[in-house]
Amino acid sequence: MAFTGSLTQSDVWKALQAHHQSIEHEHMRDMFAANPSRFEQFHIDAAGLSLDYSKNRINDDTMKLLFKLARQQNLTTHIAAMFSGEKVNGSEGRPALHTALRNFGDRDIMVDGENIMPEVRDTVRRMEEFCWKIRRNQWRGYSNKTFTDVVSIGIGGSFLGPKLASSALKPYWDSRLSIHYLANIDGSHITEILKRLDPATTLFIIQSKSFTTQETLKNANACRQWFLDNGGEEHDLAKHFTAVSSNIEKATAFGIAEENIFPMWDWVGGRYSLWSAIGLPLALAIGIDNFRELLRGAYAMDEHFRTAPLEHNMPVIMALLGIWYVNFFGVNSHAILPYDHYLRSLPAHLQQVDMESNGKSVTTDGNKVDYQTGPVIWGGVGTNGQHAFHQLLHQGTHFSPCDFIMPMCSHNPIDNFHAMLVSNCLSQSQALLQGKSEDEAVAELVAAGMNQAEAIVLAPQKVIPGNRPSNTLYFPKSSPQIIGALIALYEHKVAAQGMIWGINSFDQWGVELGKQLGNKVLTALESSAIPEGFDGSTNGLIRAFQQMQNYL
Ligand SMILES: O=P(O)(O)OC[C@H]1O[C@H](O)[C@H](O)[C@@H](O)[C@@H]1O
Numbered sequence: 425m426a427f428t429g430s431l432t433q434s435d436v437w438k439a440l441q442a443h444h445q446s447i448e449h450e451h452m453r454d455m456f457a458a459n460p461s462r463f464e465q466f467h468i469d470a471a472g473l474s475l476d477y478s479k480n481r482i483n484d485d486t487m488k489l490l491f492k493l494a495r496q497q498n499l500t501t502h503i504a505a506m507f508s509g510e511k512v513n514g515s516e517g518r519p520a521l522h523t524a525l526r527n528f529g530d531r532d533i534m535v536d537g538e539n540i541m542p543e544v545r546d547t548v549r550r551m552e553e554f555c556w557k558i559r560r561n562q563w564r565g566y567s568n569k570t571f572t573d574v575v576s577i578g579i580g581g582s583f584l585g586p587k588l589a590s591s592a593l594k595p596y597w598d599s600r601l602s603i604h605y606l607a608n609i610d611g612s613h614i615t616e617i618l619k620r621l622d623p624a625t626t627l628f629i630i631q632s633k634s635f636t637t638q639e640t641l642k643n644a645n646a647c648r649q650w651f652l653d654n655g656g657e658e659h660d661l662a663k664h665f666t667a668v669s670s671n672i673e674k675a676t677a678f679g680i681a682e683e684n685i686f687p688m689w690d691w692v693g694g695r696y697s698l699w700s701a702i703g704l705p706l707a708l709a710i711g712i713d714n715f716r717e718l719l720r721g722a723y724a725m726d727e728h729f730r731t732a733p734l735e736h737n738m739p740v741i742m743a744l745l746g747i748w749y750v751n752f753f754g755v756n757s758h759a760i761l762p763y764d765h766y767l768r769s770l771p772a773h774l775q776q777v778d779m780e781s782n783g784k785s786v787t788t789d790g791n792k793v794d795y796q797t798g799p800v801i802w803g804g805v806g807t808n809g810q811h812a813f814h815q816l817l818h819q820g821t822h823f824s825p826c827d828f829i830m831p832m833c834s835h836n837p838i839d840n841f842h843a844m845l846v847s848n849c850l851s852q853s854q855a856l857l858q859g860k861s862e863d864e865a866v867a868e869l870v871a872a873g874m875n876q877a878e879a880i881v882l883a884p885q886k887v888i889p890g891n892r893p894s895n896t897l898y899f900p901k902s903s904p905q906i907i908g909a910l911i912a913l914y915e916h917k918v919a920a921q922g923m924i925w926g927i928n929s930f931d932q933w934g935v936e937l938g939k940q941l942g943n944k945v946l947t948a949l950e951s952s953a954i955p956e957g958f959d960g961s962t963n964g965l966i967r968a969f970q971q972m973q974n975y976l
Pocket residue numbers: 579580581582631632633634635636637640694695780932935
């Protein structure tokens with residue numbers, strides 16, 4: 425029988441609070457000393473990925489209680505509901521079926537009585553045909569030149585996912601095509617992109633699920649005008665402009681030829697849409713076969729998430745560890761640290777996946793939560809971060825659990841660069857675990873020739889508390905399958921947390937107010953009238969903008 429009371433009043437929650445009190449002062453150094461097989465015990469492999477979660481402030485009892493929490497919250501039922509197309513996105517009355525986009529099984533997936541799989545597969549087939557024509561120069565520009573550049577115009581979920589996967593899979597790019605991602609409404613972004621391009625050899629893909637997003641429409645209109653001002657003609661637009669949207673009507677009204685519009689569907693959340701035709705720029709870069717491999721990797725992680733028992737379920741384990749720190753250690757952030765130059769866009773993508781999903785304060789039935797939900801996701805590429813923010817990770821007053829993400833082999837195996845990269849990754853998580861005690865600091869200073877008294881004075885500055893948790897996710901080498909599995913892993917970690925917290929991870933109402941207010945502010949900015957009707961600060965800033973336009 426599902427537990428229906430407030431989460432924090434449940435027995436298992438209270439048991440976790442008591443357990444936290446019992447182990448919060450235990451140091452992981454001692455846990456490893458007491459248990460030589462800790463690495464093997466807290467380790468799991470799935471879909472080509474390996475997770476070492478032994479450097480966490482957990483023991484067997486912790487995990488048992490966390491799995492009990494997952495069962496109390498009926499996690500398995502919620503997971504099944506998501507995969508089967510139930511309307512888990514209650515506030516929008518929609519399923520969340522990004523998994524259908526990479527369903528290689530023979531399961532039919534019904535939405536409102538319709539099996540959606542034929543249309544999903546037909547769209548991939550259309551993407552294949554399109555990629556084939558572009559990459560084999562069957563489809564050329566208005567002056568019959570082959571395409572050299574693709575501009576993907578989109579923002580949020582219509583930008584971060586494909587951009588991440590494109591940079592992650594750079595070793596698989598077809599070098600004849602350069603892919604540019606245009607997102608921001610800042611005129612400098614479009615300027616920097618278009619100034620290097622030739623309209624005759626540039627293909628545009630307007631990416632917008634809603635086809636109503638201000639930035640995307642503004643940029644799309646500006647690109648069309650640039651095209652028409654620099655040699656293209658109205659009748660050439662169909663050769664150079666395509667679109668991906670669930671709003672076919674709006675895309676057609678914009679002037680995109682119907683046959684150039686690739687559908688997506690309202691049962692796919694923007695931040696989960698990389699796997700749909702929103703992945704078209706990626707498929708053009710790496711080829712449709714590699715795009716399918718990306719889908720296959722995600723499918724492997726889906727099947728693992730859907731079928732593996734909780735105790736052997738990688739996304740569930742990562743979800744529960746996150747809940748352990750957020751709800752019992754009072755941690756409010758989580759760092760994503762990829763040790764792979766090609767994965768440098770991963771933190772930005774996961775910021776949207778996680779924070780736009782679980783940045784919520786009410787449960788699915790509208791009750792205000794009395795516990796923390798989604799943490800602040802941040803991070804950066806290793807080893808760069810070591811020379812920037814790792815200082816706080818090691819000696820700051822906040823502790824931020826970290827995910828180290830490490831390919832064990834490089835696509836560019838020059839000299840021993842990669843071994844050096846890996847050594848840094850492993851030693852950072854080791855240092856977070858181990859720390860340095862005051863005695864060790866004094867001993868080190870004395871060993872370095874300092875006299876005891878001076879060493880004792882300086883040592884406190886050098887103390888590193890350690891006992892700071894981290895996961896290490898590793899795999900042999902990044903590939904389309906591995907990247908597919910990795911992104912799907914985080915999607916499912918986030919969904920599992922939302923299911924346990926009882927919040928809707930699939931809507932994002934919070935982004936709307938700023939947009940609504942933005943339209944009014946824009947009108948005021950562009951008028952010469954003294955702004956009024958806003959708060960004093962906004963009035964003042966609008967006035968400042970108006971006055972500073974003289975600087976143009
Ligand atoms: O794809 P679009 O409809 O243009 O939406 C683009 C993005 O904008 C919205 O404001 C949401 O924050 C995102 O979830 C979405 O991905």
